[in-house]
Amino acid sequence: MTKSSQNPQGIFAPYMQHYGQIPSEQLNKNQPLMERLKKWIEETxxxxxxxxxxxxxxxxxxxxxxxxxxxxxxxxxxxxEE
Incomplete structure (x- = not known):
């Protein structure tokens, strides 16, 4: 397995603009959607x-x-049933 295939951002980096480098960065990127889902659940x-x-x-x-x-x-x- 090559080094680039082990790194999820290797050859796929151009297609993964929303991928966080670390978990806290990913959580920050997910906040708007998490807020929208929370609001949707409350409305439902x-x-x-x-x-x-x-x-x-x-x-x-x-x-x-x-x-x-x-x-x-x-x-x-x-x-x-027939």
Whole structure:
């Protein structure tokens, strides 16, 4: 194995602009995305759904599965056992 193949930045350096040299540098580079993910998780948790909405979503999912299977030939259904 050559020295450049052992170093992750060897021949791939031009393609790895976002790769940190040390763990703390990589963490600093990841901070904006980590903040965005944290905000997304908080927003998602704030959007609690009601039981009625959960039932409606379940019904829509079942309808979706039936529609998908209706277009597939017998013996090749994705959601139903035949």
């Amino acid at each position: 948790e704030a959007e609690k759904i009601t039981e009625e909405e959960a039932k409606a979503r379940e019904q829509q999912w079942e309808e979706f599965k039936e529609i998908i299977d209706s277009f597939r030939p017998a013996g090749h259904k994705l959601y139903k």
